[in-house]
Amino acid sequence: xxxxxxxxRASFDRQHAxxxxxxxxxxxxxxxxxxxxxHWQGIEQxxxxxxxxVVGMIADSAAGYAAMTVVPAExxxxxxxxxxxxxxxxDGEKLVARxxxxxxxxxxxxxxxxxxxxxxxxxTLCALMQQTxxxxxxxxxKT
Amino acid sequence: xxxxxxxxRASFDRQHAxxxxxxxxxxxxxxxxxxxxxHWQGIEQxxxxxxxxVVGMIADSAAGYAAMTVVPAExxxxxxxxxxxxxxxxDGEKLVARxxxxxxxxxxxxxxxxxxxxxxxxxTLCALMQQTxxxxxxxxxKT
Amino acid sequence: xxxxxxxxRASFDRQHAxxxxxxxxxxxxxxxxxxxxxHWQGIEQxxxxxxxxVVGMIADSAAGYAAMTVVPAExxxxxxxxxxxxxxxxDGEKLVARxxxxxxxxxxxxxxxxxxxxxxxxxTLCALMQQTxxxxxxxxxKT
Amino acid sequence: xxxxxxxxRASFDRQHAxxxxxxxxxxxxxxxxxxxxxHWQGIEQxxxxxxxxVVGMIADSAAGYAAMTVVPAExxxxxxxxxxxxxxxxDGEKLVARxxxxxxxxxxxxxxxxxxxxxxxxxTLCALMQQTxxxxxxxxxKT
Numbered sequence: 102x103x104x105x106x107x108x109x110r111a112s113f114d115r116q117h118a119x120x121x122x123x124x125x126x127x128x129x130x131x132x133x134x135x136x137x138x139x140h141w142q143g144i145e146q147x148x149x150x151x152x153x154x155v156v157g158m159i160a161d162s163a164a165g166y167a168a169m170t171v172v173p174a175e176x177x178x179x180x181x182x183x184x185x186x187x188x189x190x191x192d193g194e195k196l197v198a199r200x201x202x203x204x205x206x207x208x209x210x211x212x213x214x215x216x217x218x219x220x221x222x223x224x225t226l227c228a229l230m231q232q233t234x235x236x237x238x239x240x241x242x243k244t
Numbered sequence: 245x246x247x248x249x250x251x252x253r254a255s256f257d258r259q260h261a262x263x264x265x266x267x268x269x270x271x272x273x274x275x276x277x278x279x280x281x282x283h284w285q286g287i288e289q290x291x292x293x294x295x296x297x298v299v300g301m302i303a304d305s306a307a308g309y310a311a312m313t314v315v316p317a318e319x320x321x322x323x324x325x326x327x328x329x330x331x332x333x334x335d336g337e338k339l340v341a342r343x344x345x346x347x348x349x350x351x352x353x354x355x356x357x358x359x360x361x362x363x364x365x366x367x368t369l370c371a372l373m374q375q376t377x378x379x380x381x382x383x384x385x386k387t
Numbered sequence: 388x389x390x391x392x393x394x395x396r397a398s399f400d401r402q403h404a405x406x407x408x409x410x411x412x413x414x415x416x417x418x419x420x421x422x423x424x425x426h427w428q429g430i431e432q433x434x435x436x437x438x439x440x441v442v443g444m445i446a447d448s449a450a451g452y453a454a455m456t457v458v459p460a461e462x463x464x465x466x467x468x469x470x471x472x473x474x475x476x477x478d479g480e481k482l483v484a485r486x487x488x489x490x491x492x493x494x495x496x497x498x499x500x501x502x503x504x505x506x507x508x509x510x511t512l513c514a515l516m517q518q519t520x521x522x523x524x525x526x527x528x529k530t
Numbered sequence: 531x532x533x534x535x536x537x538x539r540a541s542f543d544r545q546h547a548x549x550x551x552x553x554x555x556x557x558x559x560x561x562x563x564x565x566x567x568x569h570w571q572g573i574e575q576x577x578x579x580x581x582x583x584v585v586g587m588i589a590d591s592a593a594g595y596a597a598m599t600v601v602p603a604e605x606x607x608x609x610x611x612x613x614x615x616x617x618x619x620x621d622g623e624k625l626v627a628r629x630x631x632x633x634x635x636x637x638x639x640x641x642x643x644x645x646x647x648x649x650x651x652x653x654t655l656c657a658l659m660q661q662t663x664x665x666x667x668x669x670x671x672k673t
Contacts, residue, residue, distance in 0.1 A: 112290050115289075115290035116288070116289045116290050116295060117285055117286050117287065117288045117289075117295075118286070118287045118288060118289060118294075118295035118297060118298055119295075120286075121264065121265070121286045121287060122264070142260055143260050143261070143263075143264045144260065144261045144264060145259070145260045145261060146258075146259045146260075146261060147255050147258035147259050147385060148385075151261075152259060152260075152261035152262075152301070153304060153323050154261060154297070154298075154300060154301025154302075154304050154305060155261055155297075155301070157297060157300045157301065157304065157326075158295070158297025158298070158300065158301065159297075161296060161297050161300065162297060179330075180296050180330050181329065181330065181610070181638060181662060182327065182328060182329040182330065182611070182662055183300075183327070183328060184325065184326070184327035184328075184470040184517055184613055185325060185326060185327075186324065186325040186490075186497050186517060186519060187322075187323050187324065187325065188489075188490045188492075188497055189490075203474075203512075203515055204472075204474045204475075204512065204515075206474070208637070208664070209610060209664065211472050211474055211515060213515075226489075226490065229489060229490075229497060229499075229517060231470055231472065231515060231517045233472060233610060233611055233662065235637070235638065242290060242291075324467070324495060324519060325468070325519055327470055327613040327660060329633075329640050329660065329662060331632075331633045331635070331640055332633075346617075346655075346658055347615075347617045347618075347655065347658075349617070351494070351521070352467060352521065354615050354617055354658060356658075369632075369633065372632060372633075372640060372642075372660060374613060374615065374658060374660045376467060376468055376519065376615060378494070378495065398576050401575075401576035402574070402575045402576050402581060403571055403572050403573065403574045403575075403581075404572070404573045404574060404575060404580075404581035404583060404584055405581075406572075407550065407551070407572045407573060408550070428546055429546050429547070429549075429550045430546065430547045430550060431545070431546045431547060432544075432545045432546075432547060433541050433544035433545050433671060434671075437547075438545060438546075438547035438548075438587070439590060439609050440547060440583070440584075440586060440587025440588075440590050440591060441547055441583075441587070443583060443586045443587065443590065443612075444581070444583025444584070444586065444587065445583075447582060447583050447586065448583060465616075466582050466616050467615065467616065468613065468614060468615040468616065469586075469613070469614060470611065470612070470613035470614075471611060471612060471613075472610065472611040473608075473609050473610065473611065528576060528577075
């Protein structure tokens with residue numbers, strides 16, 4: 102398990118786009134992860150909330166890494182598609198994307214993610230995602 | 245039409261997240277838009293391609309603004325949900341998201357967007373999106 | 388609550404398509420429903436499993452009625468869109484679609500449904516759906 | 531090509547669920563198909579329109595068979611997932627689902643379908659679908 106979390110974190114750390122938005126990956130467990138992003142001006146839309154595109158980015162990323170936790174070390178994963186419902190403005194101090202594997206298949210993995218906006222310590226569900234991930238057997242990520 | 249394009253561009257320019265990824269909105273016409281983003285290191289994933297989350301961001305944004313072109317000046321729009329298929333790595337010098345309105349309704353608008361990766365002047369379709377947008381009647385964007 | 392369940396069941400009973408596939412609505416509670424369908428030859432695909440289209444029909448229907456349980460009696464509901472992952476063949480004696488409301492809004496409701504195939508009393512998750520429903524205020528279903 | 535169309539039609543004819551709703555497959559060409567269904571009482575919902583679930587069934591089916599036209603004879607196809615927007619009531623004498631392959635991959639195929647309601651000879655776009663299909667190499671459909 103430390104090896105697994107390390108492998109997933111190493112991949113996350115190589116994603117410049119996650120650094121650009123200041124996202125972190127504080128939780129990696131078998132079948133689930135969390136991606137956090139603080140609310141800062143650079144990721145806002147025109148009303149001062151976090152941009153829906155950023156909400157989608159962390160939902161997709163959290164869910165893809167949740168899928169990565171259930172494939173062998175010598176395989177990698179690729180997002181095939183996802184569907185995201187935006188349900189409330191992403192208001193508050195930070196966003197928390199919680200993802201989990203719903204069905205781990207040999208070739209395809211189905212995942213779900215929820216994104217919460219945290220304001221004054223209270224969480225509001227602001228997005229829901231359903232995603233399909235492809236497993237690339239025998240093609241570990243280059244490090 | 246100049247007023248329309250101006251209104252849409254003013255909204256786009258207020259989105260810090262679009263500036264963060266260096267996106268621009270070179271085309272605004274009734275029912276369709278284009279959002280471009282150059283390929284630069286800050287938006288890459290771990291393999292050196294543009295991050296799928298950024299592909300989703302510009303598809304969502306282009307389609308939302310296409311929807312905005314078909315609503316009255318005193319209304320605004322909100323992404324309800326979208327579904328995105330990632331079909332090829334976002335490789336090349338820049339990405340071009342082309343969006344259009346499929347069905348303009350009074351309350352809901354359905355749109356589509358395609359994202360192309362441009363490499364050595366050749367375009368490759370790398371993503372396809374279908375989106376639902378809600379119209380907020382009588383609630384123009386604050387400027 | 389009896390009035391609510393009665394209203395939902397009356398609507399279900401007016402759907403010829405649900406009778407055609409032999410679906411029933413054994414559970415109606417605030418925010419959730421179940422639709423069941425026995426496995427019979429008329430709804431099979433070419434391999435002898437229940438057709439994916441029928442799986443989608445009962446997921447959509449169960450989730451739409453779950454949404455109906457959270458709107459006022461003088462409103463009706465309409466499916467805007469849904470996204471369905473088919474994850475395992477619909478094998479066994481019957482299918483059970485379980486739906487629940489994730490976020491009840493005034494204009495839009497987001498729901499989820501899972502479809503299980505029951506074989507020799509054991510349930511297998513065979514489909515997962517995420518759906519958006521529109522509320523038609525002041526437009527009760529005609530009876 | 532006649533062999534291709536014959537193979538696709540043979541598969542369609544083995545789907546009891548397509549017969550149940552009285553669907554036909556009048557067009558099979560490389561990369562695209564059409565599925566038609568007459569409007570009859572058995573497939574209606576509570577307002578006398580064709581049930582959204584039936585709209586989804588023919589969209590999914592047409593698109594799956596469009597995918598089948600681009601895989602080798604010794605392969606078969608499986609719907610992974612689809613996303614459907616219902617945009618107008620399915621009113622009129624018949625429904626026509628038109629599907630085409632957007633991106634044919636070795637393992638995954640992305641398709642789109644539009645469903646039109648035909649009334650007094652005029653077509654109205656009533657649904658739009660985006661679908662992902664998996665190719666099962668070396669596993670031809672049993673006949």
